[in-house]
Amino acid sequence: MVYGFSCLTDYFSLSRFPGLPGIRCLLALSLFLATFVVPASALVIELDDVAPDRIERQRAFARGTLAATDVPDLDELSERLAEKGLAEGAPILLRIFKAESELEVWMRKGSTYVLTGTYPICHWTGTLGPKLREGDKQSPEGFYTVGRRQMRHLGRWRHAFNIGYPNLHDKRLDRTGSYILMHGGCSSTGCYAMTQPVQQVVYHLAAAALRARQENFQVHIFPFRMTDANMAAHAESPWMDFWRDLKVGYDAFEATRLPPRIGICGQRYVVASASPGARSDGPLTRIEPGKPGAAGFDTSRCGIPVVQPADPSNTASAPAADGSLTSPEASFTPSSARTVARIERKETATPLPSSRAERTDYGWRERVPRPPELPRARRPAEARARKPVDDQAQLRAERRAKREALGETYRRALIGISE
Secondary structure (H helix, E strand, O other): OHHHHHHHHOOOOHHHOOHHHHHHHHHHHHHHHHHHOOOOOOOOOOOOOOOOOHHHHHHHHHHOOOOOOOOOOHHHHHHHHHHOOOOOOOOEEEEEEOOOOEEEEEEEEOOEEEEEEEEEOOEOOOOOOOOOOOOOOOOOOEEEEEOHHHEOOOOOOOOOEEOOOOOHHHHHOOOOOOOOEEEOOOOOOOOEEOOHHHHHHHHHHHHHHHHOOOOOEEEEEEOOOOOHHHHHHOOOOOOHHHHHHHHHHHHHHHHHOOOOEEEEEOOEEEEEOOOOOOOOOOOOEEOOOOOHHHOOOOOOOOOOOOOOOOOOOOOOOOEOOOOOEOOOOOOOOOOOHHHHHHHHOOOOOOOOOOOOEEEEOOEEEEOOOOOOOOOOOOOHHHHHHHHHHHHHHHHHHHHHHHHHHHHHHHHHHHHHHHO
16 A cells, blocks of 8 residues: 555656556556545435435436336227216316325216325425415425317427416415426426326316317315325324314315305305205306305305414524524425425525626526617717627627526526535
8 A cells, every 4th residue: 555655646657657666656656546545435415304205316317217107198098987877978076285295196986086096296396385476486286277278289398288377266365476387397486297198198088078068177286185194194284273174175075076156255164065956167256255156165254364474584583693493383384395494404595695786588698787778879870880799799799698698697607506
């Protein structure tokens, strides 16, 4: 080892490696390096929140190694449905469970609905809890309805549909957002990404049901399978009061295997069990206690506001001198599972380096003051001669701004991964 170290110190002196002694020294140098060189380990991103396998599914999807889902091809779909006594065009209902990352497709058979298939959700964003505002990167929860106008045929995701967020309940609580889709692929900023094979089947069944005069189909989005055990496990969540309203709808469908009638009374979902033969696929309606339309609905809690975090923000309280949170009971609305994990460990987010960057349609760029406008030319001929030169300077400035924007976007992405 000492001999190898001496060879390493004299490595750049080529005169020290002539003939056989040089070969001996090179072999010793190789053994020396093999002893101390440690193989590099791959970067692993973990989510200490629900469904931590979302990141691994994204990686596998990007590498093309995502496990195949048992989803039929469109050519074989009719045969698969016929084996279960079903046919395309039958009314459908969708149920999403975020913690399990699963989508259930139910179709009507006779007087009840039967489970047609359970498919994995490749990716969704945020954590358990409803979506509150535009840009919080949170996937919504609640009861939604989809009609023909919400089915997409163009754009990046041709086989996608808008789930209808915000619905009447979300608007009552001043929740904002738009364009929440169920689409293919495996990336999302609030939507539910299903991969293209799964989404094609779901879209095909939904479009066939709407063509067969199902006015709307319901999409029930739950934080988890709302069994008594799961409710008890999440009893300390700030969203438990909201989830109790969702559980009423969950239990109604489990009991009857029919889409329940769902309305809004005050700030709360109210549910009435569907009767056989009655249609319950319409959009959410306002329910007023004592009115004829309230028959069958439990309106006892209509006047009680929904309990939810009082300060819906994306960050925790300011840290105290000892590094702990100033208010342990402070409520928050995390924008991602990584934020949840950081707050639960009582860590503070490392502030980004100071930057004069501003966001544009094509990325981030340095905020540059606009040059002063040229004074009005006294001689029009001279101004006309100078205009092409000014246009070229403006074009070069825009190109430079775009290059800087791409560099700033890449820098911020690296900072986000390192956190």
